[in-house]
Amino acid sequence: MDKYQYHIFSPYRVCPLGAHVDHQHGLVTGFAIDKGVDLYFDVRSKMADGRCDPHVHLESRTFEGTVDFEIDKPSQVREHHWGDYARGAKYALRKRFELKRGITGVIQGSLPVGGLSSSAAVLIAYVMAFAKANDITLQPFEVVKIASEAEREYIGLNNGLLDQACIALSKKNQLLFLDCDSNEYRLIPFGGQMSKVESQKSTLDLSPQTSDLPFEIGIFFSGLTRSLVNSDYNLRVFECKTAAWNMLAYTDQPLKTFDKTFLRDIPKATFEKTKIAMPARFARRAEHFYSEYRRVRQGVTAWETGNMKLFGKLSFDSCESSIHNYECGSPELIAIYEIMRSLPGVYGGRFSGAGFKGACIALVDPAYKEDIQKVLTEKYLEQFPEYEKTFQVFWVKPDDGARFLDN
Secondary structure: OOOOOEEEEEEEEEOOOOOOOHHHOOEEEEEEEEEEEEEEEEEOOOOOOOOOOOEEEEEEOOOOOEEEEEOOOOOOOOOOOOOHHHHHHHHHHHOOOOOOOOEEEEEEEOOOOOOOOHHHHHHHHHHHHHHHHOOOOOOHHHHHHHHHHHHHHHHOOOOOOHHHHHHHHOOOOEEEEEEOOOOOEEEEEOOOOOOEEEOOOOEEEOOOOOOOOOOEEEEEEOOOOOOHHHOOHHHHHHHHHHHHHHHHHHOOOOOOOHHHOOHHHOOHHHHHHHOOOOOHHHHHHHHHHHHHHHHHHHHHHHHHOOOHHHHHHHHHHHHHHHHHHHOOOOHHHHHHHHHHHOOOOEEEEEEEOOOOOOEEEEEEOHHHHHHHHHHHHHHHHHHOHHHOOOOEEEEEOEEOOOEEEOO
16 A cells, blocks of 8 residues: 555454443453554645535555545535444544645455454544645544544444543553543553553553563354344443442432433442342343453453463453353354363453454464364354354454554
C-alpha cells in the first residue's frame, strides 16, 4: 500500500480474565495481539476554491463495496454495512470537534471476524484517521471513549470499555489491568518487574518490559461467525442491570435509571442477602460478575508474581462461569474449550469476545503448540465435521496498541 501517505495498525484483542463485566463497570484484563486491522489512507487535498474537501471514500479488502460520505455532515441512519463503522467514528467525533477534511483509504483485516473485537479495532482506526486528517490531537484514553461511544450509540452495541482499552492502550508483553468504574489502568510486566502505572490524566513510567513471555496465544476459530448486535449480547447486559435493580428493590434502596444502574455499585454482601429472592437467571448473571471480580484480582497477583499455572487456571475458571452463570457459548465453542482444557501444555483459556460463536483462546507453552493444534483439530472435527473448511488455528503474541506505522 505504498501509494498511501498514512498507515494505521489497529490490533485485535484477547481477554484472559474479566469477561462480560466491563458493561457493569467491573475489573478486566487483556492484551492487544500482533494481528489486526490495517488502514491505509490519504488526507483529501483542498478543493479549487480553497475549501477543505469533506469527502470520505473507503474501500475494503475484506468486504465488498465502497463507502462514500461527507465528513462535515451528520451521520445518517445505519445502513447495516461495513461502512457503518466509519460513519460511527464520524458521529462520535463530531459531537466533540468540527470535522472538515475527509480521507481516501483502504482497510483490511488479517484474521477471520469473530471473537477478537474486530469491530472495535476498525472503529479505533477510523477515529485515529479522521482525527489526523483534521489536525485533532487525541490522548489514548480519549480514543477509547470516542470509539466506545460510537459502537454503543451509533452501532447499537451496549458495550463497556474492555475492547477499545485493550486495542488502544496495550503495550507489548504487558497485561492491561483496567478498572472500568474509575477508568484507572495499569500495564503490568510478567513476573514482578516494575510497570507503568497510568490513569486518564497521568503516566508514571517506572520501567520498560521487553522480555519474552512464557506462552503464546492460540486462537481457535470454530468456523461460525456472528454479529453481536443480533446476538444475545445486549440481552445479557439488560439481565445484569435487572439483577442490580432487584437487589436495590429488595433492600429498599432508591432505584436509579436503567442506564445508570451497574452491579459494581452494589456490594457483594447485598447480593448474598438477596440472591435467593430474585429469579435464578438474574442471580446467575450477578454471580458471574462478583466471582469474576475475585478472579481478576487473583489473576493480577498471579501475573505479577510469575505464577503462570494459577493465572491459566483462573482463565479456565472464568470460562466455566461464562458457561454456567453468564450462559454464553455455542456447542462448538464449548467443545473447543473442553478439548483444550484436557491437553498438556495449555495453561488456561476461555471463549474470546462475547462467547456466542467466534473463537476460543488458549495460553500455551510454545513447546506444545504443534501437538495441541494437531490433537485439538482432530478432536473438534470429529464432533463437527461440517466445519472442516472453515475451522482455523492461529498463533499470536501480545503486542503494542493501535499506532501509526511508517508506510
